[in-house]
Amino acid sequence: MRLIPVIVLGYAVVGLQAGLGGFVQLAGAAPNLVLIVVVFLSLFSSRDSALLACFLLGLMQDLLTQQTLGLYALAYGLLALALSAAGSVLYREHPATHAATALVGSIFSSLILMIHGAIFGGGPTVGAAAAEALLSGLLAPVLIWLLQKLRPTLGLKVARKWT
Amino acid sequence: MTRFRSNQFFAALMFLAFLTAFFVPHRISDRVRANLQALFAPVALPTRYLAARIHQRITPTRPRDDGSPERPRDAAVVYHENDQLRVELANVIGQLEYYKTLASERDKLGRVRDLCSPFSVMGADAGARDSISIVGPSASRLKPGTVVLSPAGIIGRIGRAGAGAAQVQLLTDRQSRFTAAIGRYVESADGLRFEIAIPPTLIVGAGQGKMHASMIEWKYVEAGLLRENDWCVLDDPAWPGVLKWYRVGRVASVRQSRSRILFADVTIEPVVDARQLREVMVMDR
Numbered sequence: 001m002r003l004i005p006v007i008v009l010g011y012a013v014v015g016l017q018a019g020l021g022g023f024v025q026l027a028g029a030a031p032n033l034v035l036i037v038v039v040f041l042s043l044f045s046s047r048d049s050a051l052l053a054c055f056l057l058g059l060m061q062d063l064l065t066q067q068t069l070g071l072y073a074l075a076y077g078l079l080a081l082a083l084s085a086a087g088s089v090l091y092r093e094h095p096a097t098h099a100a101t102a103l104v105g106s107i108f109s110s111l112i113l114m115i116h117g118a119i120f121g122g123g124p125t126v127g128a129a130a131a132e133a134l135l136s137g138l139l140a141p142v143l144i145w146l147l148q149k150l151r152p153t154l155g156l157k158v159a160r161k162w163t
Numbered sequence: 164m165t166r167f168r169s170n171q172f173f174a175a176l177m178f179l180a181f182l183t184a185f186f187v188p189h190r191i192s193d194r195v196r197a198n199l200q201a202l203f204a205p206v207a208l209p210t211r212y213l214a215a216r217i218h219q220r221i222t223p224t225r226p227r228d229d230g231s232p233e234r235p236r237d238a239a240v241v242y243h244e245n246d247q248l249r250v251e252l253a254n255v256i257g258q259l260e261y262y263k264t265l266a267s268e269r270d271k272l273g274r275v276r277d278l279c280s281p282f283s284v285m286g287a288d289a290g291a292r293d294s295i296s297i298v299g300p301s302a303s304r305l306k307p308g309t310v311v312l313s314p315a316g317i318i319g320r321i322g323r324a325g326a327g328a329a330q331v332q333l334l335t336d337r338q339s340r341f342t343a344a345i346g347r348y349v350e351s352a353d354g355l356r357f358e359i360a361i362p363p364t365l366i367v368g369a370g371q372g373k374m375h376a377s378m379i380e381w382k383y384v385e386a387g388l389l390r391e392n393d394w395c396v397l398d399d400p401a402w403p404g405v406l407k408w409y410r411v412g413r414v415a416s417v418r419q420s421r422s423r424i425l426f427a428d429v430t431i432e433p434v435v436d437a438r439q440l441r442e443v444m445v446m447d448r
Contacts, residue, residue, distance in 0.1 A: 015206025019209070019286045048169040055176055064290075068184045070182075074177060125337075129291070
């Protein structure tokens with residue numbers, strides 16, 4: 001994985017997330033584009049690179065939220081760890097996998113925010129977490145399909161086509 | 164880097180993130196990110212501009228008569244009333260100027276607009292909270308707690324501020340709390356006046372663009388003193404005095420509390436969705 005293109009991608013996606021928030025929403029919740037990129041990197045890059053990249057993406061998202069610094073970095077780091085471990089048993093190329101992992105990943109990261117919220121206040125409600133997970137799950141196949149076109153630029157291995 | 168070292172490095176980063184998230188106070192971590200969040204403006208601002216244009220085309224904003232929600236008025240009636248109100252407002256401002264001079268508190272009172280500077284909205288919260296990022300050259304001078312408004316009402320307060328950008332915690336955020344009064348405009352022999360019949364109450368942000376009031380007694384609802392579409396106005400001694408009775412939102416729903424039948428469960432919605440605004444006013448003077 002090439003680090004600079006991944007950082008540029010993360011920068012663009014976090015900017016998009018902030019810019020689109022408030023306009024693309026369901027029941028007051030917006031899809032989590034950064035999480036979809038985290039899922040993409042966890043599925044398609046090597047374990048070590050994915051862990052570091054997802055942590056950095058979380059840190060970037062932390063810069064533009066009212067949540068405590070480090071919370072998204074922690075959540076995405078743990079998510080990348082889980083997805084990398086499960087990568088060998090997942091059919092990575094299938095859109096259903098992308099939707100399901102984004103859905104589960106969103107619930108997982110919301111759970112961490114809720115635990116933090118239960119202690120310090122300000123966590124998401126169950127409704128908001130569910131709406132975000134649903135939107136992210138629906139959007140994941142499309143966004144990951146687009147991101148797959150960037151695999152050579154990002155320095156990720158491109159799957160061979162069997163003829 | 165070997166796998167072992169890489170694992171150690173990642174574990175150290177995760178431990179650091181855990182410490183920052185759960186043990187380091189906001190005021191310390193905010194210093195770092197307040198100065199970095201403006202970096203995202205080159206992407207967030209154009210995206211926001213485009214999204215707003217598309218959103219406006221798909222779902223154009225329809226004007227709503229918040230002054231008389233039950234019987235929306237004719238444009239001619241609104242013009243007439245507006246003319247009358249301008250006359251009255253000018254008179255009230257004149258009287259206020261007189262009393263300000265008497266009280267020697269010239270700097271503490273005045274038109275709210277004159278105390279504000281405009282800031283562009285960069286984007287909404289990148290996470291699940293109710294906040295917005297704003298950008299402006301004087302952002303670094305803003306202090307946490309500074310009030311942020313729009314012409315339609317109060318939006319929130321500055322959470323953190325740094326070089327070129329600041330984060331605004333919206334009133335609807337789940338960590339927002341303030342006291343407010345609820346009332347409505349009523350026609351009387353003296354003309355139109357704003358009437359508040361129930362004592363100020365605690366309003367708590369509920370997230371997802373909503374606020375809740377759960378300390379209002381049900382008897383006020385039964386007496387017709389509280390109903391949907393009433394105005395919620397700020398009445399909090401901890402906020403600047405010039406903002407007393409400045410609009411915060413409108414009552415979206417009123418129902419009897421399930422767990423405490425003597426109290427009402429009131430949902431309040433802001434008049435505008437702050438996350439969709441292009442510009443806000445910050446009361447920095």
